[in-house]
Amino acid sequence: MSRAADLLQGHGEVLKLARLLGREPDELAYLEQFSPPALRELRDGVTKTLYDSDGGSLQRLAAATRVLPAGLTATLGQRAFGPLLSARLAGMLEPGRAVDVAAKLPPPFLADVAVELDPRRASELIAGLSAGLIADVTAELVARREHVTMGRFVGHLHDAALIAAIGAMDDRALLEVAFVLEDRSQLTRLLSTLPRARVAGIIGAAAHEDLWLQALDLLNHLSRPQRRAMVNATLALGEPARTTIVQAIVDHDLWQEAALIAKHDDTLPATLSDALRSLPARRRREATEAARASGLQGV
């Protein structure tokens, strides 16, 4: 991952932590200097602390709901517990019963719960939800631009649910979710389910929304045919898009990613050389060295 992508990922981690602590992200800006893995370790520690803090009381509350019908438990979730406590309780209910309760709750409330939930503690529940319900909740989360939340859930969805979730995302949301995916090893799985048209759509979104950093970061995780499809989609966008992608490569030092593109587009090194000529001499020298070190020949 490039340094720029690392910084953006780190920012995403600070957003997650701020949400967990009920703080504004700006208050925790001093954490942005740390690597994404260190921030993830901190967030895991905070999550454990908060979940364990009232563990006994929550367990008793979860046990009490066993004597209640699923419909009444759903009502209590909405009217008495609210999204935060419902999220804490979700992983403590017997999974089959939790699925029954979830099915009786409206998608907007489930989206509220999803924002607060640690999916690792409710994995069986998430795996038991129907693809239709997953699609409805995803649509809510997309409307709220909750990319970070969606990124935490991907690894816990069964295949049909993942396809339904992707179907509920527009191209921009899909790109943003892929970039902030909690479990990066799931990226290949996510991308392998994509129809070819969606790859072109992601590229279009990157061009229109200036999200090339996110799009180029994906290149490292694509199979060779997917990468070719992505490069072809980029070339099909024409010269304006090509100019912005070259600018993103130079601005963010995305030389490794550029080397991957150059395998499918042999005109890229010459275009990059032209772009580098406009840089001050020292910066140009450093960028050229970095490009060559990444295996980008002809720059």
Added chain:
Amino acid sequence: MPDDAFDALRAQLGGTAPDALRRLSAAELTHLSQAIRGARRRESKALAQAGERALGHIPRLLRGPVRKIVG
């Protein structure tokens, strides 16, 4: 002292904290510890209030068994 503040943070997190956080100033470490403590308190308070609110929605017949389980 940053070391004391780091130890306090570590205690908040149940005995472990990423070593990289030692680079933070004492004020930043203290801020982080307080943010975690504040979140814990808010959640405990919300839980206590939710328990009371929940009983109001439960049919009278079931309140006894529920109270018995919750304690």
